[in-house]
Amino acid sequence: MMSRRGCVLAVAVAAALLLALWSLLGGWYGSGPLEKDQNFIVPNGASLSAVAERLEQKGVIRSAGGFVLRARIFGGGGGIKAGEFAIPAHASPARVLAIISSDEVIRRFVTIPEGMPAIMVQERLMAVPQLTGEVAAPEEGSVLPDSYAFESREPREAVLRRMQAAMSRTLKELWARRAPNLVVKTPEQALVLASIVEKETGKPAERRMVAGLYSNRLRTGMLLQADPTIIYPITRGKPLGRRILQSEIQAVNDYNTYTMVGLPRYPITNPGKASIEAVLHPADTDALYMVADGTGGHAFASTLEQHNANVAKWFAIRRERGEL
Structure with a gap:
C-alpha cells in the first residue's frame, strides 16, 4: 500500500505533467502575439527552423524553438x-503552421491586354x-495577352517566360485547327x-471580317495599307497622338504596308487569341476596302x-462632329 508521502509525490508528478501538457497545448493552440493581420513570405527551400526564426522576428510567434518543438509534436514537423x-492577427502557432502548410498562397496577377x-x-x-x-x-508578338498569377519576390523574367510560353503553346494549338486554303502559310x-x-478594330465582331479583307488583299497582291503599320516604327506601338504625316506614309521600312506588298516583316503588337483565331478562320467575303463608320467599327x-461612298459618309460624320 502506497504511503502518504508516496501519494503526495504521485500527485505532484501528475500535476507537473498536467501543467507541462497544458503549457504545450496552450503554447500551440492559444492566441499568438501578432497585433494585426500581416503577410508572410516563405522562401523557396526554407527549412521549418529558418521559417520559425523569421516568424519570431516578425512577431507572429513568441518562440522559434517552441514553435518547432510543438510543430514536431502536434503538426508533423x-x-x-x-x-x-496572409496571417491573421493573434493567430495561434497551430493556425500559423496550418496556413503555411496549405494552398492558401496569396495570388497576385499582372494583366496584359490584347x-x-x-x-x-x-x-x-x-x-x-x-x-x-x-x-x-x-520580342514583339511573343507574349499572349492574358492575366498571369505571380508570387511576391518572383523574378520578372520568370513571369515573362510564362507569358511567352503561353503564346507559343496557343499559336501551335490554333494553327493545328486552322481553316484550309489560308493566304498565310x-x-x-x-x-x-x-x-x-488586333490594331485595326476595337470591335470583336469585326475581327474575322477584317481578317478576310486583308487576306483578300494579300491574295490579289494589293497593298494592305494598314495605318498601324506606319505608326509602329515611329512609336513601337504606343499611340501616335497626332495625325500621320505624308512623309511617314511614304517611308520605306520593315513595317509600312503603304510602301510594300505583303505582310510586314515582324508583328506590330501582341495579338490576343481571338485575333489569331480570326486570321486562321477569316470571314468568307469579297471585301477589299474599309473605312470608319462613326460607331467605332468599319x-x-x-x-x-462603294468605298469612296463610304469615305464620303465618314467625312460628313466628322464634319458634323466638328473634327474637320
Whole structure:
C-alpha cells in the first residue's frame, strides 16, 4: 500500500505533467502575439527552423524553438510551402503552421491586354513592385495577352517566360485547327497578320471580317495599307497622338504596308487569341476596302466606288462632329 508521502509525490508528478501538457497545448493552440493581420513570405527551400526564426522576428510567434518543438509534436514537423501567406492577427502557432502548410498562397496577377505592344509589356512588368529583377522588352508578338498569377519576390523574367510560353503553346494549338486554303502559310505569318487585325478594330465582331479583307488583299497582291503599320516604327506601338504625316506614309521600312506588298516583316503588337483565331478562320467575303463608320467599327466595300461612298459618309460624320 502506497504511503502518504508516496501519494503526495504521485500527485505532484501528475500535476507537473498536467501543467507541462497544458503549457504545450496552450503554447500551440492559444492566441499568438501578432497585433494585426500581416503577410508572410516563405522562401523557396526554407527549412521549418529558418521559417520559425523569421516568424519570431516578425512577431507572429513568441518562440522559434517552441514553435518547432510543438510543430514536431502536434503538426508533423514539416510540409511547409513556399509563397506569400496572409496571417491573421493573434493567430495561434497551430493556425500559423496550418496556413503555411496549405494552398492558401496569396495570388497576385499582372494583366496584359490584347494589343499591348512589347515595350508596354516591359513597362507594365517593371511597374509591379512585388516582382524582382530587370526585364528587357520581349520580342514583339511573343507574349499572349492574358492575366498571369505571380508570387511576391518572383523574378520578372520568370513571369515573362510564362507569358511567352503561353503564346507559343496557343499559336501551335490554333494553327493545328486552322481553316484550309489560308493566304498565310506559316504560324509566324498568321501572328503578323493577327497583330494588324488586333490594331485595326476595337470591335470583336469585326475581327474575322477584317481578317478576310486583308487576306483578300494579300491574295490579289494589293497593298494592305494598314495605318498601324506606319505608326509602329515611329512609336513601337504606343499611340501616335497626332495625325500621320505624308512623309511617314511614304517611308520605306520593315513595317509600312503603304510602301510594300505583303505582310510586314515582324508583328506590330501582341495579338490576343481571338485575333489569331480570326486570321486562321477569316470571314468568307469579297471585301477589299474599309473605312470608319462613326460607331467605332468599319464600313466594308468590295469595290472602290462603294468605298469612296463610304469615305464620303465618314467625312460628313466628322464634319458634323466638328473634327474637320
